[in-house]
Amino acid sequence: MDLFQTNFTSLDWGIVLIYLAGSAVVGLWANKYVGNLSDYLVAGRTLRIRLALASMTGTELGLVTVMYMSQLGFTNQYAALYLGVLEAVALLIVGGTGFVVVKLRQSAVMTIPEYYEKRYSSGVRVLGGTVMVLAGVLNMGLFLKAGSIFVTALTGLSDPQLLKWVMTGMLLLVLFYTVLGGMVSVVITDLIQFFVLGISLLIACGFILGNLELDGLQKIATDQFGYVNPFDSTKPYNSETKEAAFNVLKETDRNGIGFMTLLKDLIVVGAACFLWPTTASRTLSVKNTQVARQLYFWSAIPLLARRAIPVLLGLGAFAYFATNIDLGNEFMQQVQQEKVSTLSAMPLYLAKLIPTGLLGIIAAGMLAAFMSTHDTYLLTWSSVITQDICAPLFGPISQRTRILITRISIVVIGIMLLIWGLWYELSSDLWVYLAITGTIYFAGALPAIVGGLYWKRGTSQAATVSILLGLTGVFALEAPVVWLDAQLHAISLFSENTHLTPDIMTIFTFVLASTGYVITSLLTYKPDQHQTV
Amino acid sequence: MFWLNFWLVVLFISLTTFLLMMIIIGGGAIKELKLTFDDLRADTEEAAEHPEELEREI
Numbered sequence: 001m002d003l004f005q006t007n008f009t010s011l012d013w014g015i016v017l018i019y020l021a022g023s024a025v026v027g028l029w030a031n032k033y034v035g036n037l038s039d040y041l042v043a044g045r046t047l048r049i050r051l052a053l054a055s056m057t058g059t060e061l062g063l064v065t066v067m068y069m070s071q072l073g074f075t076n077q078y079a080a081l082y083l084g085v086l087e088a089v090a091l092l093i094v095g096g097t098g099f100v101v102v103k104l105r106q107s108a109v110m111t112i113p114e115y116y117e118k119r120y121s122s123g124v125r126v127l128g129g130t131v132m133v134l135a136g137v138l139n140m141g142l143f144l145k146a147g148s149i150f151v152t153a154l155t156g157l158s159d160p161q162l163l164k165w166v167m168t169g170m171l172l173l174v175l176f177y178t179v180l181g182g183m184v185s186v187v188i189t190d191l192i193q194f195f196v197l198g199i200s201l202l203i204a205c206g207f208i209l210g211n212l213e214l215d216g217l218q219k220i221a222t223d224q225f226g227y228v229n230p231f232d233s234t235k236p237y238n239s240e241t242k243e244a245a246f247n248v249l250k251e252t253d254r255n256g257i258g259f260m261t262l263l264k265d266l267i268v269v270g271a272a273c274f275l276w277p278t279t280a281s282r283t284l285s286v287k288n289t290q291v292a293r294q295l296y297f298w299s300a301i302p303l304l305a306r307r308a309i310p311v312l313l314g315l316g317a318f319a320y321f322a323t324n325i326d327l328g329n330e331f332m333q334q335v336q337q338e339k340v341s342t343l344s345a346m347p348l349y350l351a352k353l354i355p356t357g358l359l360g361i362i363a364a365g366m367l368a369a370f371m372s373t374h375d376t377y378l379l380t381w382s383s384v385i386t387q388d389i390c391a392p393l394f395g396p397i398s399q400r401t402r403i404l405i406t407r408i409s410i411v412v413i414g415i416m417l418l419i420w421g422l423w424y425e426l427s428s429d430l431w432v433y434l435a436i437t438g439t440i441y442f443a444g445a446l447p448a449i450v451g452g453l454y455w456k457r458g459t460s461q462a463a464t465v466s467i468l469l470g471l472t473g474v475f476a477l478e479a480p481v482v483w484l485d486a487q488l489h490a491i492s493l494f495s496e497n498t499h500l501t502p503d504i505m506t507i508f509t510f511v512l513a514s515t516g517y518v519i520t521s522l523l524t525y526k527p528d529q530h531q532t533v
Numbered sequence: 534m535f536w537l538n539f540w541l542v543v544l545f546i547s548l549t550t551f552l553l554m555m556i557i558i559g560g561g562a563i564k565e566l567k568l569t570f571d572d573l574r575a576d577t578e579e580a581a582e583h584p585e586e587l588e589r590e591i
Binding site for chain 1: 536537540541543544546547548550551552554555557558559561562563564565566568569570573574576577
């Protein structure tokens, strides 16, 4: 069997096209429900718990999540599930206690930077908004790339030019309905996408479980040397027989997760669950604080599933290539030669496993996931540009002009994504890239928001310092870390066996920003000038 | 074997709860969408009655 053989036919293309056309119609129709700015940005704050949950799931279970979690499932097998457990626990804690989300919803703001102004100053709002947009656009910069890898591997579309046009067309479709209908069309399309994606994921899981059975799931951890304990910093390896999993080819492939990565991800995922603007925008769109808490508590289920189900897809791909070892070796050879990425493992596997027709439904589901994430992200960053950067800088602006600025921002960000997504080459796991770009925003926002809500001594100067120090998170990307590591060795600050890693740099950024916030607050606090909001 | 069993339980919980959630949320969400449309319709009608609001600087 050929590595790139696929069951995807014109019937599957037909299913996909019908689905995409339906989404365009929804965008046109939703436009009639946009009466004012609040309708456009937060659907008039009319969402109730079930609709909010479906919409949040539609957003957070995006194609990019499916891709990076299945990549982790392929490279780290069962141990990759740690990320889902961390997130579920964090959500249960936030939902159970109402930590941050209740006070944020009570503040009646529409965006997080708006809170910065209420609590600190308009300068902090502009700075916080700018950093948020910078980190957010960088973060979603590779979504298009992940989408194109999926489409290529699943459909067997080999013409790179045609592929670019397909991805551009999909982005244009998302731009079209988001520009027109704002949050109203986002919520409606998210609901449709929730059903299409949910059903297609369950179909895929059914096929994988039917293919593997319990015996196959156990063999991954035993006969195929799968990695199960995330606390082990190295993957299973028999030093006597030199046996390891088929995709462990060189020394660095043996690097596992380990304590430092667990700690870093605990901080990043914990902060993301209530600070990531797209999740926060749902909190700010719900009817009241009770719904906000319920939303967090119950979203632990779909958000655990959004990580666990793609890991199962990755596990299926791992087991398939480990069993069909010729194909597995050919695939890993191509990975070594950088002709394909390990991101392709899951779609290549599905293209062989799922029969024609059903493959079209799964492709439509995954493209639904692609669009549902893009629409919310585009709307969130654009509303920040309008509300938190343009409005404070250029004075009072009418609602009509604000809607216009938001629409223009959506188009501009879309063009930036297209350029960035088509030329940036990813050199590490996609999750690592996403966590680092998120840290640029989280590290500064975490002390500024938590401190602002719960500590009356927090000051505007401190919020400014923490947001600026959060920018050092960019040094956790691979190239700057390698450079910094070399510099630290050159001045003999690190011994030969000690190395700076992206994990250490990410944790350092959080510590630096939080420390900066506390120290600056203590230095600049004046009792008569500050109060908590 | 502890970790393998632990992860198999996590996978089982994820799949079954996701399936249940699809069923429970699905029906309710469609009903709520209708209520949301009612709210939004009231909003848009009010906005149509007071077009000057859209031009008011805030």
